[in-house]
Amino acid sequence: MSETTPYTGGCLCGALRYEATGEPRYAGLCYCADCRKATGSGFAPFLGFPSAQVRVAGPPPLVSRNRAANGNEAVRNSCPVCGGLVFGGILGTEGVLNIYAGSLDDPSQFRPTVAIFTESKPDWVLIPPSITRTFPRMPG
16 A cells, blocks of 8 residues: 555544545445435535544544435444534444545545435536446445
8 A cells, every 4th residue: 555645534623533544445425315414415425445444533423323225224423512424334343434525624635436326316416527437326
């Protein structure tokens, strides 16, 4: 793995912080209804990192769980102080954590290339030209 600038960020008040090393496995936009409602926006911008590459500091996050459109459990983590949405996934697992790009200290690090659940995209939301792959639902 080459030496790269870490991806750092956190919540609105700064109590919950993270640092991700290496490059994300993927970066994209999710247009599903769950992500739109969770973010209060037209989509959720995300970067996927292996959980072993992400360190989280601060108070234990508030964890919310719901059934996702693909039938899996969606786990979202927010700051217990300000409520800011920071990342998705379960800390300490072998899986992937999805960092919400809006929580990055340096937003220029986010370069999305994929869009998922595009069949749920509101008409008023545009797909950026950097997106090279689109999926009507969750890719298999």
